[in-house]
Amino acid sequence: MSEAADSALSMRAVDKSFGSKQALRQCSFDVERGSVTAIVGANGAGKSTLMSLAVGLLEADSGEVSVLGRSPDRNGICPGLAYVAQHKPLYSGFTVTDILRFGAKSNAQWDNAYALHLIDDAQIPPSARVKTLSPGQRTRVALALALGRRPEVLLLDEPLAELDPVARRSVVRALMTDAAEHGTTVVLSSHVLSEVAEIADQLLILGSGRVRLSGSVDELLGEHYLLTGPADPTALIGAGAIVESQQRAHLVRGPRPDRLDGWRVDPPNLEDIVLAYLTTTDEEAA
Numbered sequence: 001m002s003e004a005a006d007s008a009l010s011m012r013a014v015d016k017s018f019g020s021k022q023a024l025r026q027c028s029f030d031v032e033r034g035s036v037t038a039i040v041g042a043n044g045a046g047k048s049t050l051m052s053l054a055v056g057l058l059e060a061d062s063g064e065v066s067v068l069g070r071s072p073d074r075n076g077i078c079p080g081l082a083y084v085a086q087h088k089p090l091y092s093g094f095t096v097t098d099i100l101r102f103g104a105k106s107n108a109q110w111d112n113a114y115a116l117h118l119i120d121d122a123q124i125p126p127s128a129r130v131k132t133l134s135p136g137q138r139t140r141v142a143l144a145l146a147l148g149r150r151p152e153v154l155l156l157d158e159p160l161a162e163l164d165p166v167a168r169r170s171v172v173r174a175l176m177t178d179a180a181e182h183g184t185t186v187v188l189s190s191h192v193l194s195e196v197a198e199i200a201d202q203l204l205i206l207g208s209g210r211v212r213l214s215g216s217v218d219e220l221l222g223e224h225y226l227l228t229g230p231a232d233p234t235a236l237i238g239a240g241a242i243v244e245s246q247q248r249a250h251l252v253r254g255p256r257p258d259r260l261d262g263w264r265v266d267p268p269n270l271e272d273i274v275l276a277y278l279t280t281t282d283e284e285a286a
Contacts, residue, residue, distance in 0.1 A: 007066070008033045008153045008185040009054055014063030016049055016209075023049040025209040027063070031187055031202070033152075036179055038200035039189040040274055046209040047189035048086060051157045054187075055083045068152060082151035086158040088142040092131040096124055096141055103145045115148030118174065136167025143171065147178055154178075156188040160195050172199050193271045203270075205277045212277040217270065224273055225256045229263035236260055244276035251276045 007030040014027040023046045031037045039047050052058040053065050056072035065071060067078045077083065090099060096119055104110045119126060122140035130138065139159060146154060159175075160168045176199060178184050190196055196203065196217075203220060205212040213220065224243070227233050227250045233242070240254020251272055257265060 006033065007031055008035075008068060009187060010064075010066045011050070011053075012064040014053065014065060015061045016046075016053065016058065017061055023209050024053075024060075027206075027209065027211055029204055029211050029214050031153075031185065031204075033185050034179075034183050035202045036175075036186045036200050037188075037202040037204060038196040039187065039204045039206055040191065040193070040196055041189075041206035042191055042278060045191075045206045045278075047191075047206055048157055049209075050206070051083070051085075051155055051187075051189060054155060055081070080152035081155065082146035082149045082153070083155045084139075084142045084146050084157065084159060086161065088138050090130045090138060090142060090145075093129065095127055095129050096133075097126045099130065099141055099145055100126075100148065103148050107149050109150055111148055111150050114150070115144045118144040118147060121174070122170065134167070136163050136170065139163060139167070139171055140174065143174060147184075150182070151184060153185045153187065156186065158190060159188055160190065160192065168195070175199060193274055196274075197270050203274075205274055207278045207280070212280065213273070220273060221268065221270065224251060224253050224268050226250070226266040226268050226272065227252050227260075227263060228266070229260070233263070236263065243273075244279060 009031040016024040204214040
């Protein structure tokens with residue numbers, strides 16, 4: 001990914017612990033401006049902790065965090081940043097109109113017409129109370145509240161969790177439209193691989209608090225291949241490295257051979273890559 005100075009979000013050697021549990025360990029990465037970046041990992045991998053550090057809800061034990069060139073702190077969210085938490089906390093007794101009015105009153109920069117457009121596009125009655133909305137509708141209201149800020153960077157913690165397929169498609173379409181039309185940098189955490197393939201152009205794999213792999217989705221797919229054959233392939237892969245082996249199948253990172261007698265070479269899918277890196281040990285990932 002790009003250098004930190006040109007990044008929308010970057011971390012350098014970040015550590016964060018809660019008591020004896022280390023949530024993030026020497027976590028370093030850059031998120032390109034204008035990208036849609038997926039942070040993928042199993043539950044407990046450190047995704048929500050990473051988001052909370054970027055927003056300023058938590059402070060790193062060590063290392064550096066930068067959002068649009070500024071260090072987040074506990075004094076308020078960085079200008080240009082919007083955040084939608086996993087559970088989409090909204091005042092249940094408020095109407096949708098109340099929520100948008102709150103957005104207008106609490107943000108120096110607010111595009112009410114755009115927020116109303118997002119609500120209208122989702123076909124949500126402005127008079128409806130939050131407690132009566134479906135999970136998909138609550139997500140759309142939370143997005144309208146976040147995007148009404150006209151942020152440069154939008155952080156989304158598990159935005160599509162618990163949504164049915166129709167609601168998921170609707171939310172994805174709204175995110176992709178905003179990213180395309182306004183150049184918003186979108187960073188979303190997820191443990192559902194189908195979501196990543198549908199929306200992201202950049203990928204960051206997080207496992208046990210460590211960054212296992214990061215880069216462009218297309219580049220990462222091009223850098224890996226599946227090798228299937230009858231023996232140990234170590235002598236066949238040249239400068240490549242075996243990421244994971246499952247019986248006769250091996251995921252390899254490196255130059256892809258044109259042909260190997262007795263062996264089959266196939267392109268991997270995103271699931272092959274993500275699962276392989278999530279199952280590596282800490283020593284292998286270091």
